[in-house]
Amino acid sequence: xxxxxQNDTFLRACLRQPTEHTPIWLMRQAGRxxxxxxxxxEKAGSFMGLATNTDYATExxxxxxxxxxxxxxxxxxxxxxxxxxxxxxxxxxxxxxxxFARQVRDxxxxxxxxxxxxxxxxxxxxxVTSIRHALNGRVPLIGFSGSPWxxxxxxxxxxxxxxxxxxxxxMYSRPDLMHRILDVNARSVAxxxxxxxxxxxxxxxxxxxxxGVLADGAFQQFSLAYSRQVLSHVKTEHGGVRIPRLLFTKxxxxxxxxIADAGADVVGLDWTMNLGAARARVGDRVALQGNLDPNVxxxxxxxVRAQARAVLDSFxxxxxxxxxxxxxxxxxxxxxxxxxxxxxVDEVHQHSRRLRTAx
Amino acid sequence: xxxxxQNDTFLRACLRQPTEHTPIWLMRQAGRxxxxxxxxxEKAGSFMGLATNTDYATExxxxxxxxxxxxxxxxxxxxxxxxxxxxxxxxxxxxxxxxFARQVRDxxxxxxxxxxxxxxxxxxxxxVTSIRHALNGRVPLIGFSGSPWxxxxxxxxxxxxxxxxxxxxxMYSRPDLMHRILDVNARSVAxxxxxxxxxxxxxxxxxxxxxGVLADGAFQQFSLAYSRQVLSHVKTEHGGVRIPRLLFTKxxxxxxxxIADAGADVVGLDWTMNLGAARARVGDRVALQGNLDPNVxxxxxxxVRAQARAVLDSFxxxxxxxxxxxxxxxxxxxxxxxxxxxxxVDEVHQHSRRLRTAx
Numbered sequence: 001x002x003x004x005x006q007n008d009t010f011l012r013a014c015l016r017q018p019t020e021h022t023p024i025w026l027m028r029q030a031g032r033x034x035x036x037x038x039x040x041x042e043k044a045g046s047f048m049g050l051a052t053n054t055d056y057a058t059e060x061x062x063x064x065x066x067x068x069x070x071x072x073x074x075x076x077x078x079x080x081x082x083x084x085x086x087x088x089x090x091x092x093x094x095x096x097x098x099x100f101a102r103q104v105r106d107x108x109x110x111x112x113x114x115x116x117x118x119x120x121x122x123x124x125x126x127x128v129t130s131i132r133h134a135l136n137g138r139v140p141l142i143g144f145s146g147s148p149w150x151x152x153x154x155x156x157x158x159x160x161x162x163x164x165x166x167x168x169x170x171m172y173s174r175p176d177l178m179h180r181i182l183d184v185n186a187r188s189v190a191x192x193x194x195x196x197x198x199x200x201x202x203x204x205x206x207x208x209x210x211x212g213v214l215a216d217g218a219f220q221q222f223s224l225a226y227s228r229q230v231l232s233h234v235k236t237e238h239g240g241v242r243i244p245r246l247l248f249t250k251x252x253x254x255x256x257x258x259i260a261d262a263g264a265d266v267v268g269l270d271w272t273m274n275l276g277a278a279r280a281r282v283g284d285r286v287a288l289q290g291n292l293d294p295n296v297x298x299x300x301x302x303x304v305r306a307q308a309r310a311v312l313d314s315f316x317x318x319x320x321x322x323x324x325x326x327x328x329x330x331x332x333x334x335x336x337x338x339x340x341x342x343x344x345v346d347e348v349h350q351h352s353r354r355l356r357t358a359x
Numbered sequence: 360x361x362x363x364x365q366n367d368t369f370l371r372a373c374l375r376q377p378t379e380h381t382p383i384w385l386m387r388q389a390g391r392x393x394x395x396x397x398x399x400x401e402k403a404g405s406f407m408g409l410a411t412n413t414d415y416a417t418e419x420x421x422x423x424x425x426x427x428x429x430x431x432x433x434x435x436x437x438x439x440x441x442x443x444x445x446x447x448x449x450x451x452x453x454x455x456x457x458x459f460a461r462q463v464r465d466x467x468x469x470x471x472x473x474x475x476x477x478x479x480x481x482x483x484x485x486x487v488t489s490i491r492h493a494l495n496g497r498v499p500l501i502g503f504s505g506s507p508w509x510x511x512x513x514x515x516x517x518x519x520x521x522x523x524x525x526x527x528x529x530m531y532s533r534p535d536l537m538h539r540i541l542d543v544n545a546r547s548v549a550x551x552x553x554x555x556x557x558x559x560x561x562x563x564x565x566x567x568x569x570x571g572v573l574a575d576g577a578f579q580q581f582s583l584a585y586s587r588q589v590l591s592h593v594k595t596e597h598g599g600v601r602i603p604r605l606l607f608t609k610x611x612x613x614x615x616x617x618i619a620d621a622g623a624d625v626v627g628l629d630w631t632m633n634l635g636a637a638r639a640r641v642g643d644r645v646a647l648q649g650n651l652d653p654n655v656x657x658x659x660x661x662x663v664r665a666q667a668r669a670v671l672d673s674f675x676x677x678x679x680x681x682x683x684x685x686x687x688x689x690x691x692x693x694x695x696x697x698x699x700x701x702x703x704v705d706e707v708h709q710h711s712r713r714l715r716t717a718x
Contacts, residue, residue, distance in 0.1 A: 307531065
């Protein structure tokens with residue numbers, strides 16, 4: 001059993017219930033921009049050493065909360081744990097992104113794919129439970145996974161990509177193989193997120209980091225359809241408590257209407273989308289999360305505060321039925337000065353309270 | 360004096376006049392995917408050696424037209440010639456993108472910027488005239504430049520970037536300096552495009568390759584406003600002949616309405632935008648150019664043809680007042696099989712004729 005929640009602002013905003021301020025958390029908030037993170041990472045020896053060790057994962061998840069009054073914690077892990085558990089061999093070279101030892105590019109590799117035994121991901125569920133205990137009810141804990149399409153990008157490319165040439169070549173040449181990969185991914189991700197919820201995650205987020213690289217038409221068929229499949233199989237409540245489900249599509253603004261109908265409670269937006277226009281478009285179907293450009297955090301504190309107010313003002317006063325969760329439009333940069341985060345969190349809390357009083 | 364034009368389909372489509380088929384050309388059509396280009400590049404020794412030599416630039420510009428019945432030629436050059444002429448020292452390392460020897464990051468560097476003497480860009484205007492003669496009226500010649508914002512990205516970053524951290528840091532910290540860079544760029548680009556028109560360019564295109572990385576609000580202020588400034592100073596006709604002006608913003612779909620009012624005759628779109636929806640949105644304000652995903656060209660010819668038809672069908676039958684220029688949504692990949700381009704050009708011509716007959 002876990003301690004009862006002291007700050008449920010984030011969960012209420014996700015469910016479009018009234019809140020006293022706009023909750024804020026930051027994608028990749030436990031990360032390299034914090035010296036204490038870099039120290040723990042050093043002790044762990046490698047990124048996967050950090051992510052697979054329950055104590056380290058717990059330690060770094062809580063680090064940003066010690067510095068800033070954030071309204072949610074997010075599991076420290078990686079979006080690619082599922083294909084790693086499928087046996088593709090995930091590693092992180094120093095200074096580079098993720099790499100898979102084995103790529104999924106031909107009929108045989110696709111045929112060999114299976115939903116992994118969730119026991120191979122036990123380290124993630126153990127971390128969730130450990131973090132939940134360590135949080136002791138301060139703020140809710142968010143679990144997450146990469147979306148089926150985003151996982152497929154890495155599985156086919158074998159790592160990051162500039163042009164998504166290999167994964168799109170497969171998609172346009174052999175859509176049958178791509179659909180099989182995506183179906184295995186969708187079933188795996190649904191099982192993975194449900195196990196995180198059972199282990200203690202109080203909300204879950206699907207990162208469709210590369211949905212926005214697809215053409216109109218292909219996005220709906222190869223990305224959104226499988227995010228929808230995941231969401232239709234992920235628990236909406238656990239132990240009688242609602243579990244909000246968030247879907248973030250980087251570069252997905254053009255498809256906001258369709259994304260809002262995918263079954264998520266919250267849609268995450270990047271900075272290219274006007275938040276007021278987005279709110280008008282989705283109405284009371286979903287709450288919105290976002291959408292400050294992370295590069296704003298390289299400006300002086302007064303400019304950070306002004307840009308934070310602009311995002312809040314663009315959303316407007318959150319009346320009943322319109323939830324807003326403040327976030328960046330992408331993960332925080334490793335070069336970010338922590339003082340900028342301090343100014344940001346403070347301004348979001350202060351200004352969003354003012355907006356509610358002024359209304 | 361130049362020979363009279365035999366195929367003006369592209370120019371008519373730009374001006375939303377009736378055409379017998381949908382014209383097609385490809386961004387970066389004279390490029391590394393062609394073995395004959397690589398041979399000329401080898402002779403020239405370097406990319407800039409190629410771009411600054413009138414004979415080589417003429418040779419490679421015409422190469423794709425020898426293979427494929429494309430409806431336009433585009434000057435072989437680079438989007439960064441203008442900041443090079445400002446004295447920033449452009450070079451291309453083997454296998455890497457462009458690099459500037461000197462970056463524009465502080466007050467002193469910004470203050471030193473000036474509209475370059477157009478004589479330093481004489482090699483470009485000479486190439487335009489030479490190509491125009493060599494084309495001998497086959498198809499129209501398009502001139503081009505990077506947009507003020509896109510040039511500024513490279514000038515501040517000193518080269519390509521994953522996150523645009525330096526240029527956005529400057530923009531958010533010192534908007535006054537950024538506006539000064541953009542104003543110098545806009546005046547330079549306008550003079551540069553006008554000189555290309557005087558040298559023989561029959562249409563000009565502004566590449567806002569990195570407009571789409573900006574936040575809503577910042578895009579309008581730092582990118583679109585300066586593209587508009589350029590377009591308001593670029594000739595709309597020369598020697599009594601209309602000169603269509605094209606504006607391409609990668610990732611600009613969300614701002615299509617505003618882009619359509621920037622003063623261009625044609626708006627270029629990438630593959631994320633639904634072309635039918637875009638056409639409905641812009642009405643008869645502008646023609647549209649695009650928008651096949653270049654990665655489609657890695658599929659077998661039959662799949663290439665099917666995807667080309669899907670783009671044409673999405674736009675629909677070009678009735679009076681709705682022009683469509685077929686293109687990719689980004690430059691063609693160096694790994695593209697030339698046979699795919701053959702299938703694409705043929706299908707666009709055939710299917711677009713069928714669409715007109717069926718109507």
